[in-house]
Amino acid sequence: MGGGTELEIVExxxxxxRKRFRIRVKGTNIILNVTASSPNEAAEKAAEIANNLGLIRKAGGAAGI
Incomplete structure (x- = not known):
């Protein structure tokens, strides 16, 4: 997966x-569920998980969300 927006908040x-977020890896049906206090924190957590799983290449920030 290249640069650009790779994650999107679904719900x-x-x-x-506790505030929870469902975040989809764009171009897939993969949904990551994270607990966070804000959308930015959720995006950072989801990007870290996706990066650790090799689903995206982390390019800093909140993976384009």
Whole structure:
């Protein structure tokens, strides 16, 4: 996967008082679920997970979200 936007927030919701985000790796059906206090924090966490799994190349920032 090249540069540009590689992740997108699909849904933001709350469970047991914790804010959760569903983030999709663009061009795939892969959804990452993370707990975070803001969309930027969620994007950073999802980018780290996706990078560790080899799904994207982290280019700094919030992976284009």
């Amino acid at each position: 933001e919701y709350e469970i047991e008082g």
